Amino acid sequence: MGSLNTETGTDGGPALGNIGDVAVIGAGISGVVSAAHLLRAGLNVTVFERTGVVGGVWDYNPQPDRDPPFPNVRPPSPHWEDVEEEGLTSDEVALRHGPPTPCYAGLKNNIPTPIMRSSLLNWPESDEELVEQTVVAKYIADIANLYNIYDKVQFHTRVESVSKPKGDSQWTVETRTFSRAGSGHTLTKRTWKFDAVIVASGHYHVPFVPDIPGLSTWKKLFPGRVTHSKQYRTPAHFSNQTLLLIGAGVSALDIARESAPLGAKIIQSRRESKFDVLASALPEATERVAMVSEFVVDEAAADAGPQVLEKGQSIPGKIILEDGKVLEGVDHVVVATGYITSYPFLGDLEQPFVSWQDADEKTLITSDGYITHNLHKDIFYIQDPTLAFIGVSHLVSTFSLFDFQAQVAAKVFAGQVRLPPQAEMQQEHKERKAKFLPGDKFHSMFATEDAYIEKVLSWVNGDLAKAGVPLLPGLDEKWHAHYKVFKDRLKNNRLGAVKED
Template sequence: MGSLASDNKAESGPDLGTIKDVAVIGAGISGVVSAAHLLRDGFNVTVFERTGVVGGVWDYEPQPDRDPPFPNVRPPAPNWEEVEREGLSSDEVALIHGPPNPCYAGLKNNIPTPIMRSSLLQWPEGSEDLVDQKVVHQYIKDIAHIHNVYDKINFNTRVESVSKPEGDKKWTIVTSTFARTKSGHTLTKKTSKFDAVVVASGHYHVPFVPDVPGLSTWKERFPGRVTHSKQYRTPVPFSNQTILIIGAGVSALDIAKETSQLGAKIIQSRRESKFDKLVSRLPEGVDRVAMVAEFIPDVVDDGASPQHLEPGQAIPGRVVLEDGKVIEGIDHVVIATGYITSYPFLGDLEQPLTAWEDADEKVLITSDGYTTHNLHKDIFYIPDPTLAFIGVSHLVSTFSLFDFQAQVAAKVFAGQAQLPPKSIMKEEHRERKARFQPGDRFHSMYAEEDAYIDKVLNWVNGDLTKAGVDPLPGMDGVWKSNYKLFQQRLTGS
């Protein structure tokens, strides 16, 4: 891409100006590696983390998040004032201000450690391919300690607004910090200015709950029996129950495996998809059925909502599937249909009522709640590349790829690698959208991220060489050989 910019004599790449102060939103793996690489390149870095710990989705808290709305199908409008409602306890305010992540006690990585690692730190000697949540969490914390990221983090601080007023050269960030006191708590607002912003807040915050007829009625009447997978913590409450799991992703697989070991009978409802690759890893006895078409309670209107069910009593109702099959005797419904990508702090750049196909050249999020529009290489916001995103790409080696993207962002912010002209970035984005097919996932790099890395590396290192700067090493031989094996398992080749 560097050669495209240099060959275009009429237009050069965007001038990002002199960047010194950079804000990083989030202290999960994406935020920690972003901060570390920016610090290594000499930037002043401030990290905002709405919880009290480093680690993001790998931080286990027994307390789950609150229930999402049923249904919940598009990015929600922010409600920053909710924490100021009268009568809320400090614990309630803390839960709203910095909601727990979806980590469950038995969570393990599903990407082998040899290809899920930061360039900043090797896994401990002898680490297995799959390790539990505590090991992964400690790995992220170790990176933050070793690379002096902890000193830069504002904990219990949520970002409520990121904007760049017309004519302003800096981004304005408004934050709210929660702190407990002897008499209760305080909420402190602050406004700060930055030359650049890295959004590394992840996409496992807002649960997606499909609008299936009757589902909201079941949730209203039997609230403890119908939950989203974000609320799942341990399999114990599901012992010897019949569980209907809706979805075919990693969470659905893990919940099926953990609960079946405690005698649960699993019915998995899902749609046919080319991304449904986990069937071979399901425990024996799982009944895979068609997608749910309707939830029907036994009593249409009895005036009792919610209803109390005795332990061992199944939900009084039936589920009709899209193929016409009817299921009864369900004890618990788990909605494991994933999450909505949302950046509520970005104001008008998030347009939850705009259809995917109607996205203009400025919007970032539309009603589909998945695609982050107008990004170059899934990193740089094309209208203003001083706004960057790390961790948008899906079905990737996560830690490894996000670490690589963070290195690229640092080099571009340092002026050592040059972005192409905006016209070229826009055209590349339009062409990518034109290739997009229904059923695809726009940010998926399924078994193809090595090609993405090579292309980006060629662009960046071409510019770094011209600038007399050491090139980025990219992925080492261990990663490449292990990724090739992983790629073969994914594709069956």
């Protein structure tokens, strides 16, 4: 990785005024708004999207992704040659090259549309605050159409490496594009050069599967009965079944709410957490229990090897909880424990065997698979701010905040706003980490993003005012009014975590 490629301003902070060509990785909401704001700032943009559509996590594909490993607890090492393994069909290569998102048929936004909107386009007039996945996907597509983003997207193109060799002033981006050819397919590699890169790839790609004793054995023996929530599409096969959900996030809530009307008995296993604010939204008959400590298989079933259970046949075994309670008669287990943040194309900036406490000033990802280290304001890579991230912040108003962050990135990349001196950014990040406690979410802005926005605006508009150019407006009064109501709901435990990207 090369050194900081910037000019130094009179205040000691880097000024990024020599940027012309920018790569954007991902065409979900973060990538689309990033591309639009960069284009409006007069920069050249190329968007790389490994699927064939814009929309990110909001694009529904009835074909689920492949099962993740059981367990899967740290960022995986990249295996870019997986698409070249012998004997694969074109459909199998396509699935590996551009895996489907976790979007399920009944997915809705779970925060109100008035605070989940881009500055680039208002939502269609409607009284509904929570809308179907198809409406959200169309909204993103409409932004892409309005700002001519489609012309800038390289579809079915997977970014496999982003690097800046020592002494090089540009980023080298290596890609591979999948295309069908008659009854077969082709895979085309290409190398690109960019002045800056925005990573907007989201964090719903690599499922986190906890290393619970016996879980991998249950998955091996009863593969159709033990899944991660990324594979969930509809509740049909949970009809009149006993379903154990592990996790207390949005996916667990939605699966419970969709399955209960079909006669499913819902048992939710989770750890106590201040972020577990969805309990009141669960189906009334949901049984909430302690976290699972062990999955035990009946001896006869273990000797039989992998098997397909008959309809109405429960998994032959028992589940021991941390409080000593034992569950039996479970038909399905869905592990809804979230995702691992991973940017496998960033090479050694990802250190999957280093603890978060031991991250150095260059490392971005560590073994926790959650924190993206060394970012200024959750956006700019401190070592070289020509690498930026949009969509890292968690528990936020998603579309609104990511749009705001994209505007900030565009202003900085266009040279209109200076970053603080590198040492100052490093010190701020160090102090932030010093306050971090295990069990917290490092990038969480849980009911505090309005304060974050005002702080960033103060910095950005200070420079814009000096330059005599129009100020960044931030979020409007309508957003702030609805956000205040949203925060009150959070405090009253009526609405919780948010679906991102």
